[in-house]
Amino acid sequence: xxxxxxxxxxxxxxxxxxxxxxxxxxxxxxxxxxxxxxxxxxxxxxxxxxxxxxxxxxxxxxxxxxxxxxxxxxxxxxxxxxxxxxxxxxxxxxxxxxxxxxxxxxxxxxxxxxxxxxxxxxxxxxxxxxxxxxxxxxxxxxxxxxxxxxxxxxxxxxxxxxxxxxxxxxxxxxxxxxxxxxxxxxxxxxxxxxxxxxxxxxxxxxxxxxxxxxxxxxxxxxxxxxxxxxxxxxxxxxxxxxxxxxxxxxxxxxxxxxxxxxxxxxxxxxxxxxxxxxxxxxxxxxxxxxxxxxxxxxxxxxxxxxxxxxxxxxxxxxxxxxxxxxxxxxxxxxxxxxxxxxxxxxxxxxxxxxxxxxxxxxxxxxxxxxxxxxxxxxxxxxxxxxxxxxxxxxxxxxxxxxxxxxxxxxxxxx
Numbered sequence: 505x506x507x508x509x510x511x512x513x514x515x516x517x518x519x520x521x522x523x524x525x526x527x528x529x530x531x532x533x534x535x536x537x538x539x540x541x542x543x544x545x546x547x548x549x550x551x552x553x554x555x556x557x558x559x560x561x562x563x564x565x566x567x568x569x570x571x572x573x574x575x576x577x578x579x580x581x582x583x584x585x586x587x588x589x590x591x592x593x594x595x596x597x598x599x600x601x602x603x604x605x606x607x608x609x610x611x612x613x614x615x616x617x618x619x620x621x622x623x624x625x626x627x628x629x630x631x632x633x634x635x636x637x638x639x640x641x642x643x644x645x646x647x648x649x650x651x652x653x654x655x656x657x658x659x660x661x662x663x664x665x666x667x668x669x670x671x672x673x674x675x676x677x678x679x680x681x682x683x684x685x686x687x688x689x690x691x692x693x694x695x696x697x698x699x700x701x702x703x704x705x706x707x708x709x710x711x712x713x714x715x716x717x718x719x720x721x722x723x724x725x726x727x728x729x730x731x732x733x734x735x736x737x738x739x740x741x742x743x744x745x746x747x748x749x750x751x752x753x754x755x756x757x758x759x760x761x762x763x764x765x766x767x768x769x770x771x772x773x774x775x776x777x778x779x780x781x782x783x784x785x786x787x788x789x790x791x792x793x794x795x796x797x798x799x800x801x802x803x804x805x806x807x808x809x810x811x812x813x814x815x816x817x818x819x820x821x822x823x824x825x826x827x828x829x830x831x832x833x834x835x836x837x838x839x840x841x842x843x844x845x846x847x848x849x850x851x852x853x854x855x856x857x858x859x860x861x862x863x864x865x866x867x868x869x870x871x872x873x874x875x876x877x878x879x880x881x882x883x884x885x886x887x888x889x890x891x892x893x894x895x896x897x898x899x900x901x902x903x904x905x906x907x908x909x910x911x912x913x914x915x916x917x918x
Contacts (some may be wrong), residue, residue, distance in 0.1 A: 510794070523817065524805070525576075525824040526799070528790075531800045534583035535616070540793030541594040543813055562811065567601050569815045571608050573792045576823035580800070581790060583616035586779035597623040600638045606641025620645055620684075621776040627665045630673035635680035645684035645777075647717075648676045653707045654700055655694045660738075661721075662728070671711050678712050684775060688716035691749045692741035693721055701749045705756050714775040718753050719768050720746055747899055754895075761851045765850045767901050784845045792825075802833035835867055840909040847905045852885075852892025862912060870914040874907055893899070 543563065561831040587609070597605075622645040623638055630648070633718050638646070652658050653667040674685050689709050691701045708716055723730040725742065733740060741749075754764055766784060769777065782789055783799075791798035795809035807825040817826035831837065837916055839861045846853040862868035875891055878884045883897035893901055 508551045508632050514585070514780065522805075522827050522830055523824040524827050525821065526806070527798070527805050527827060527830060528580050528800065528824075529709075530579075531580045531788075534580055534788045534790050534800050535582050535585040536779060536787065536789035537577070537581065537584055537613070538586045538779075538789055538791045538798070539574075539587070539594075540791070540796040540807070541566075541588055541589060541597060542794050543591065543596045544593045561915060563597055563601055563614050563661075563718045566811070567597075567605060570793055570816045572823040573611060573818050574608065575789045575826055578612040581613055583614040583676065585616050585620050586781040586789075587621045589617065591624055591625045593626045593629060594623050595629040599631070599634050602634065602637050603641065606637070606643070610642065615642065622647055622777070622779060625651065625673060625677075627635075627669040627673040630669075630676055632680065634674050635682060639680040639682050644682060645686065646674075646682055647686040647688060647715075647777075648673050648677075649688045650708065651688060651690045652693065652696075653704050654696075656723075657696055657700070660693055660695065661690065684715070685713045686717065686777065687713045688717045688719070690719050691719050691732055691753070692746040694738040696742060696749075698745065698748055700751065702752060702756065705753060709760050710755070715769070715771040715777060717766060717769050717809060718750075718757075719720050720750065730739040751897065754898075763850070764898070767836075767848045767898055781849075782848050786842050786845060794825075795797055803831060804840065810877060817895055821876065835861070836913065839865065839867075839912050843908045843912065844905045847891070847908070847916040848901055850892075852890045853888055855891050865912070867912050867914060868912040871908055874911040878904055878907070 536734070543566075619642075621643045624647045624917065626649055627646060635646075648665075648670060650667075650670040651663050653659055653670070658665070658667070669688070674687070675688050677685055689704055689708060691704070705718075721729075721741070723733055731880050732738065753770075757770045758764070761772055763773065763776075765776045766780070769780065770778070779789075786799075788800045789798060790800060791807060794807055794811050794814035797804070797806045805827040806829045808817060808828055814825055818824065842853070842858070842861065859868055862871045875884060878897070879886055882894055883900060885892045885894050893904070
């Protein structure tokens with residue numbers, strides 16, 4: 505997306521422009537919170553998250569609106585178990601604004617014992633001052649976007665940071681007392697070789713991290729990267745090479761003590777990202793900030809993905825954001841989401857829970873038949889209490905999930 509903000513999709517709910525107030529009516533005790541900070545100093549070509557370069561310096565007014573939204577969300581929350589601040593580039597917020605925000609959160613939300621509090625950071629915007637403010641405010645986990653340690657591949661992705669600054673950022677977080685540190689990497693970058701990807705992994709393993717997210721480059725619609733691909737400026741990675749890179753990732757990280765607990769996520773024992781597990785297990789979370797997506801009360805919705813409209817809407821409604829993409833309670837959608845997300849986990853799906861959900865819709869037999877077919881082909885393990893991908897099945901996770909979701913929309917034979 506360019507530096508100009510994307511225009512929101514119009515939504516009406518019960519004949520009026522919807523706000524989070526209607527969706528949250530009756531919702532109480534939610535234990536997770538996502539906060540979206542949209543500001544970036546550069547829009548990376550592969551990124552499809554809502555973010556933009558703000559030439560008008562609206563950080564201060566953004567924070568005031570964010571505090572207003574958080575103030576009303578606090579009434580729908582219980583003791584928080586996880587908080588995740590993503591973007592954009594949250595570490596681009598000035599340190600004094602972070603101090604204000606963290607104090608506001610502590611005053612209005614209850615934090616459960618051991619609450620995981622994550623902030624995403626860009627290597628170029630991490631400073632000792634910022635890390636000190638985050639640590640003092642209760643942040644105990646940072647996720648640093650490295651993507652690659654090869655300058656050529658960083659240029660392809662339009663990531664403008666020096667590779668050595670990744671290690672410096674992690675060291676600053678560690679020295680400030682932030683105990684948990686994660687790193688994001690991307691593979692299957694155009695022109696990347698298996699050897700170059702192995703060197704990226706070796707570099708990452710030499711840094712003070714307990715969690716690694718390793719994603720194959722995805723060409724999302726309407727991104728600059730996808731438009732360049734469509735214009736023929738480069739060719740995407742070969743599928744066999746991408747599979748080799750993924751299998752090598754599992755081997756190298758496994759040998760270093762990192763367990764694959766989700767298709768693209770690896771962690772040392774006990775260091776899996778608790779907030780992302782909330783997503784993958786289909787639990788509830790609240791969301792603040794433009795484009796933040798929430799799931800509560802069996803509903804899904806998204807805050808309007810436009811900074812000015814979000815700020816104006818929050819001001820008009822006393823703290824509730826205008827929302828788009830609202831989806832009400834739907835048992836079939838919930839079943840399909842559970843399959844799609846849960847199957848990606850190393851723990852897989854609870855077979856009894858899956859059977860109960862599918863049987864209530866009259867589709868269990870169709871789903872069961874597809875599960876058995878994938879077990880026979882070796883894509884799923886033979887264990888009966890879990891529906892879980894085998895090592896080979898992880899290479900085809902999306903296709904297997906899609907097959908089961910299609911089956912979930914069929915009626916039981918006869």
